[in-house]
Amino acid sequence: MNNPLYPKALKNLVDSLRILPGVGQKTALRMALYLLERNPSGAQKLSAAIGSAMADIHKCTQCRNLTDKEICLVCSDPTRDESLLCVVENPADVFALSQSVEYKGLYFVLMGNLSPLDGVGPEDVGLDLLESRLAKGIIKELILATNPTVEGEATAFYIDEIAKPYNVRVTRIAHGVPMGGELEYLDSNTLSHAFRARQQF
Amino acid sequence: MNNPLYPKALKNLVDSLRILPGVGQKTALRMALYLLERNPSGAQKLSAAIGSAMADIHKCTQCRNLTDKEICLVCSDPTRDESLLCVVENPADVFALSQSVEYKGLYFVLMGNLSPLDGVGPEDVGLDLLESRLAKGIIKELILATNPTVEGEATAFYIDEIAKPYNVRVTRIAHGVPMGGELEYLDSNTLSHAFRARQQF
CATH class of the missing domain: 1.10.8.420 (RecR Domain 1)
Structure with missing residues (x-):
């Protein structure tokens, strides 16, 4: 310029x-x-x-999602099932899930991924807050919906380790061939994952 | 949303x-x-x-280009040849020309095109100001560099009509095959224009 x-x-x-x-x-x-x-x-x-x-706009004190209140609309909604917690990377993921999934539990937004090389440690993505919520014993299922990238997978593994001491079921969203996708155009990584993770029809 | x-x-x-x-x-x-x-x-x-x-930022009172002064840097540059005036549609065109052309005359920026159907008349693109500059008799050549679109061509024709009563040479930038372009991929309109407008080699 x-x-x-x-x-x-x-x-x-x-x-x-x-x-x-x-x-x-x-x-x-x-x-x-x-x-x-x-x-x-x-x-x-x-x-x-x-x-x-x-x-x-700032972060919700419970789920770290963006909000203009102290506690966001999702966390303060009494009709939601607080025994379910879905962990995502970004606010955009919450919006995407809320528009396409019939899910009435709560969310937890990391605002990024663990990345020790870039100086992003567990506290930076709110894992201390997540652990303190697990410690309360209300959450029964923790759904890991980080992206299936190297960083997202590593973060998911780390969270799984954190959750081990608590009596909580940890699940991961399914990965495989996208609906409407065609096998011949899919990358081999996704295809081999989809093949390995095949299920009873 | x-x-x-x-x-x-x-x-x-x-x-x-x-x-x-x-x-x-x-x-x-x-x-x-x-x-x-x-x-x-x-x-x-x-x-x-x-x-x-x-x-x-507002319009220069002489050329209608965007400036933060009353008269823009180009119009107030004493080393420029004020007998040459190049008419363009937008400030971006001035910037593009100034980066690629050895031109030391002045510019006039229409900020759009004549478009009677959209209610854009001659005054809206500053043609009254342009005519008053032509009337001063300083400008010897008027270079029409509007885009070769239907609106740009129509505006160029209209300005040519305005300039007729004044003793000024009106020119149009050349249209044809772009440098580095290949004939087989060019649209037929450009190609037929380039053919008709062929010049002595």
């Missing part, structure tokens, strides 16, 4: 938009010009929305 | 991000969660950058 023709405030805006995931130099410039030329009222709203989101 | 699990401020942020060009529901949610979870300081900067860009 070194073109001397750009006014400084425009340079600043383009550089700030570039922090967004998936936004490079050209897209950021297109977005900035769109805001300035076509949608100044939308730009003001966006600026205000970022500010108030940063001010209002 | 009707999932009741979303806090209101997050809904607001996602809806505000969706006004950006090329950003749909899923991308907006990804951006919002990224800002909240991973980059709160970047989010604050973005909010401030939008605000100050909206406050500081």
Whole structure:
């Protein structure tokens, strides 16, 4: 962003938009010009929305999901079964599951994965909080729904170890051929997992 | 954006991000969660950058390009040849030309195209200002660099008509096969134009 023709405030805006995931130099410039030329009222709203989101939204003290209350809507819902706890990596996973799964238990959001090499230890993903909830003895089943990546699997194994001393059933969501997927286009890793994990028909 | 699990401020942020060009529901949610979870300081900067860009940046009174001064850096540059004026649709076009063309004249930015059906008339794209500049008699060549789309061509024709009464040479940037392009993959419209507009080798 070194073109001397750009006014400084425009340079600043383009550089700030570039922090967004998936936004490079050209897209950021297109977005900035769109805001300035076509949608100044939308730009003001966006600026205000970022500010108030940063001010209002924080982590739920029980499940670490994003909320604007002290305890989020899911955790404070009395109709939910508090003996079930589903562990996910991100708030987006809670939203995805809540839209597609008939699940009436609670969630626990790690906000990432264990990654000792990057300095992300158990406390950073809230595993101390998770253990203290297991210690209360209310949770009967812990559903591990971290992503089937190297980090997600490692985190799942670690949580399984944490849960061992407590009388809790630990389950993992199924991995295999996605519904509607075709075997010939699937990666060999998924395919061999699906084959090994075959079940009685 | 009707999932009741979303806090209101997050809904607001996602809806505000969706006004950006090329950003749909899923991308907006990804951006919002990224800002909240991973980059709160970047989010604050973005909010401030939008605000100050909206406050500081406006149209140059001579060329309608975006600037934070009354007259932009290009128009106020005494080393530029003010007998040459290049008409473009958008600020992005000025930046693109300034990075690739050895051109030391001035620019005029329409900020769009003539589009009577959408209620965009000659004044809305600054053609009254353009005509008053032509009337001063300083400009000797008017280079029409609007896009070779239906609207861009129509706007170029209209400007050509405006320029007729004034003693000014009106030129159009060349259209044809892009450098490095291959004939067999080119659309027939460009190809037939390139053929008709062939020049002495």
